[in-house]
Amino acid sequence: MYWEKETETMPGNRLEELQLARLKKSVEKASASVFYGGLFKKTNLDSNGIKSLEDIKKIPLTTKDDLREHWPYGFLAVSRDELVRMHSSSGTTGRATVIFHTIDDIKEWTNIVARSMYMTGMRKSDVFQNMMTYGLFTGGLGFHYGAEKLGALVIPAGAGNSKRQIQLMQDFGTTAIHIIPSYALHLLSVFEEMGVDPRSDTQLQIAFLGAEPHSEKTREKIEEFYGIKAYNSYGLSEMDGPGVAFECRRQNGMHIWEDNFIVEIINPDTLEPVPDGEEGELVLTTLLRDGMPILRYRTKDLTRIIPGPCECGRTHVRIERIKGRTDDMLILKGVNIFPIQIEKKLMDVPGVGTNFLIILERKGFNDHMTVRVEVQKEFFSGDLKQLENLRRRIVEELKGDILITPKVELVEPGSLPKSEGKAVRVIDNREE
């Protein structure tokens, strides 16, 4: 049931002791880097100043901008000879960031990915198809290494090429997949086209959903259509990548591996910690990274800590499904909106298909939101009134949630652009 029982079920006080010892080491290691060396000198801080976990607050927060400004080697805490791998974030906004790993860093990262997969019930007898982009993105190689360490047979399928994906699943009896949720929904139409029923014609049992925030309803749809269990996962390249937090079989929040990371939730405006259980920005500190330790990193991801112990017996803290990234937030007529909120509402409306697109435009001084929604194929009965009702219902549902009345357009199933990577949910045509 556990990959590392002692670590996973370690009582809270012992886990904190372990964290404190590792935090001191991490601070010490970090001080060898240009960035933290300078920062500690300026703030007059060293590892001796860390006497309790509370003292972590003495360390200033690190941001993505800090990583960018000290690109590429400013955070490096070891000699370049020690490095064996680099990864880079997609850099959708501004310059990409780069993360370096030593051989031990890769080992630790691989271990938490294996631990996470084992937690969901994956074993060495499983056949794991990794349908994620390999390369600079951490999702591909991170899962690949973890699954190999666990002992499963890994099919390094990579992203895209939908028909081949389905063929591989059938030919080699794939039991577990790693897939982007929007792509999992899109793939259903390819299954249908090929006349393959994922429920009865494949041996799929587990899906690891990652790389994009998604709603509970989307998970339910994937579980239902594929006849599998789908587990949410969370990671970011700055904190290794996948494996930072993962759902256990209870599917009630994601455990963050606290032997590897220190978890804080702060108010993104005041930067003060929020009370336990309240929503805020996730801040993480690496505890076991040698090549590039990062302390108190602002992830820009919004979530909350789920108070109380988990029924699975693991003592590591759980976070809720990511509500959105502060980067993804849309501000329309002064209202803050996350695309995931819209997804959540849409997926609750019967008749809505698998894809949608938000388009923002500015007309004069007014911002307008149009939501283009694909209709579910089976829903269409030829009745125009039924479609009109669906459209009205969507408008009402969204209005009730985001307090803005969007224009809703119903479009044909499969007509919106599909993506084999992260889905494009928002097109912002407003001029700066």
Add this chain to the structure above:
Amino acid sequence: MVAYQLSVFAENKPGRLAKVTGILKKGKINIRAITISTSDGFGVINLIVDDPERARSILEDEGLTVSMKEVVAVVIEDKPGGLDKLIQLLFDEDINVENAYGFVLESREKAVFVVDVNQLEKTQKVLEDAGLKTLDAQALSAIEPFHYMKY
């Protein structure tokens, strides 16, 4: 007897209707009647064709969203009052017509009126009792070339 009506979901954008008729032409499907109803940004194209099953499958192969439903195709006299007789009959029997359209079978002789009703079985019986002839898919496919009724 019942006939089948195909409905195609179409966004209101240029070329949607042409795409539908193009696909049917390529598949050598004869269109008996066509109507388009539109709403805010989207519409439904209703079709009566000579081979509904095959038409449905070739349209779906091209990625269109199609649904098929049973309708009643009534033969009426192509002269003033011909249509009124049918409509009054349905009204008297409390049958709600969701959609209706027609085409001429033989000029000044016969026309076919397609009615999409909420009570299919009752409608068939009412029409039968009134001595009105209805056509099924085979009968519709056997019809010779015709002219659309103009409104």
